[in-house]
Amino acid sequence: MKILVVDDEADVQPLFLQRFRREIREHEFEFDFALSGEDALHYLHDKHSEVVLILSDINMPGMSGLELLSRIRHEYDAPPPMVMMITAYGDEENHRQAMERGANDFLTKPLDFTLLKEKLKTLSE
Amino acid sequence: MDFFYFLAAFLIIRRINKSLKFSILYPKWKTMLSTATWIIIVGFIASFALEDYAKDFIGAAVLFGLIYYASKEQDFTSQHSYLLANIPLAAMGLVNCFSELFFDGFHEKYNEYFSWATLIAFAWIFGKWATSKKQEEELRISAERRAELEVLVQERTVELQKQKDELQETLQELKTTQAQLIQSEKMASLGELTAGIAHEIQNPLNFVNNFSEVTAELIEEMELELDKGDKDEAIAIASDIKQNLQKIMHHGKRADGIVKGMLQHSRASSNVKEPTDINKLADEYLRLAYHGLRAKDKSFNADLITHFAEGLPEVSMVPQDIGRVLLNLFNNAFYATKEKQKTAGTDYKPAVEITTHTKGKSLEIIVKDNGTGIPDEIKEKILQPFFTTKPTGEGTGLGLSLSYDIVVKAHSGKIDVKSKAGEGSEFRISIPV
Structure with missing residues (x-):
């Protein structure tokens, strides 16, 4: 299962790679990364068919995660990728907007990787 | 005619007596004066037995002696002009005496003239006395007036001194208030920052935790x-x-640096200039300002565009003060874009741009936004203390005026503002390298 992680913090990348070390080695999951909403759209433009799940931060300079979500929902609907939103501000407003714009799930930072792993595993089964 | 000399002498004594009556000198002269009076009276009576010329001589001698003695005496200086007025009479006495003695025939012939002259000399004393009395009166009045004026001046001086003291006190209070305002402005901006700081610290802390766990x-x-x-x-x-x-x-x-920066910001400025990496400083405060605003308005989003020139020299400045200036400019820029977003269409994308570079011998920092801009009519006022366009309670109106003080007064720099209402603003700070 290919997962695209969108976050402006570059260190998110080694973190995911190490957290899912075993899963990656066993080819359960495959991760790709984008550093901004724009980056993510660019990536999806070429590879949207491969990506099953998108994990996106909400608070990013430039295009926000919510905007990215709207664009994805607008442009890619066959088949629609799963989108999970992540934010440091775990507030109602963001949650409501994310759900309204068609997010499949909503996670708050700091990420609970055990929980995320479980969620991903149920998805991939 | 000799009667006049004694009378004049008698009057001199009287006059001196009168003038001294209420002074502390009176006891000293009292006996002397009454003795002198008696001597004159006795002298006058005694002189009845003598020849005319001798009478004149004694009268003139008594008068001259008295004038001479009294005018030498320090205690009688106030009577000086009166004493001098007696000289013609005394002189006349001598003239009478000598003419009677040596030119008796001549004197007899013109006796009337001599008598007239003596009388006039006697009258002269009173004429002189009257004018001098008038002068004295005038002098007294002017002295009184001067005293009055002096009292007035004294009163005014006291009043002015009091006003000066009050003003000085007020000035001192103002200075204290200003210092408090500066501090509260700092605290207000720190308050705005808190959310940004929390976010900024949360991110590195998450990484620390996550990487520790994964390790x-x-x-x-x-x-x-x-x-x-x-x-x-x-x-x-x-x-x-x-x-x-x-x-x-x-x-x-990273978290450590943010906390330190926050402490530096809240601390009363040490005013110590140190070589500072402006790009690092600007980046730090840009993020803090952005996240501070985001924490308040979670739907707000802006493009942060940085044009940091590489290899800039480290410029000597008070980092927390310049940091405050930048923070203030960023806050204003975000505020302006946020305001514009309220009315602009969905196509509008808030953008705040920061540029650093050197220009000539100055370091330039440009903060540009595409917000509401500044209308021409208030452009002049934006650097004035307490001027704010924000609703009451949201802005202190001190941000830009303090920024001006920091840049222009403390760093010998410049702040230039370019703005067009509805299109955005550009603040250009230059600090000499």
């Missing part, structure tokens, strides 16, 4: 690999662990 897992895995004998994999894991520890350190320092 613990990796060590377990490494042990497993070693048990299995997969040395290559163990080495690969070890290198990841090493990398993670570096990341933990990096993010720990």
Whole structure:
């Protein structure tokens, strides 16, 4: 299962790679990364068919995660990728907007990787 | 005619007596004066028995003696002009005496004239006395007036001194208030920052936690690999662990730097200039300002565009003060874009741009936004203390005026403003390298 992680913090990348070390080695999951909403759209433009799940931060300079979500929902609907939103501000407003714009799930930072792993595993089964 | 000399002498004594009557000198002269009076009376009576010329001589001598003695005496200086007025009479006495003695016939012939002259000399005393009395009166009045004026001046001086003291006190109070305002402005901006700071600290802390956890897992895995004998994999894991520890350190320092920056910001400025990396400073405050605003308005989003020139010299400045200036400019820029977003269409994208470069012998920092801009009619006022366009309670109106003080007064720099209402603003700060 290919997962695209969108976050402006570059260190998110080694973190995911190490957290899912075993899963990656066993080819359960495959991760790709984008550093901004724009980056993510660019990536999806070429590879949207491969990506099953998108994990996106909400608070990013430039295009926000919510905007990215709207664009994805607008442009890619066959088949629609799963989108999970992540934010440091775990507030109602963001949650409501994310759900309204068609997010499949909503996670708050700091990420609970055990929980995320479980969620991903149920998805991939 | 000799009667006049004694009368004049008698009057001199009387006059001196009168003038001294209420002064502390009176006891000293009292006996002397009454003695002198008696001498004159006795002298006058005694002189009846004498020849005319002798009478004149004694009268003139008494008068001259008295004039001479009294005018030498310090205690009688106030009577000086009166004494001098007696000289013609005394002189007349001598003239009478000599003419009677040596030119008796001549004197007899013109006796009438001599008598007239003596009388006139006597009358002269009173004429002189009257004018001098008038002068004295005038002098007294002017002295009184001067005294009055002096009292007035005194009163005014006291009043002015009081006013001056009050003003000085007020000035001192104003200075204290200003210092308090500066501090509260700092605290207000710190308050705005708190959310941004929390966010900024949260991120590195998450990394520290996450990387620590994952590293613990990796060590377990490494042990497993070693048990299995997969040395290559163990080495690969070890290198990841090493990398993670570096990341933990990096993010720990990042959080540390933010806390330190926050403390620096809240602390009363030490005013110590030190070589400062302006790009680092600007980046730090840009993020803080952005996240501060985001924390308040979560739907707000802006493009942060940075044009940091590389290899800039470190410029001597008070970092927390310049940091405040930047923070203020960023806050204003975000505020302006946020305001514009309320009315602009969905196509509008808030953008705040920061540029650093050197220009000539100055370091230039340009903060530009595409917000509401500043209308021409208030452009002049924006640097004035307490001027704000924000609703009551939202802005102190001190941000830009303090920025001006910091840049222009404390760093000998310049602030230039370019703005067009509805299109955005550009603040250009230059600081001499």
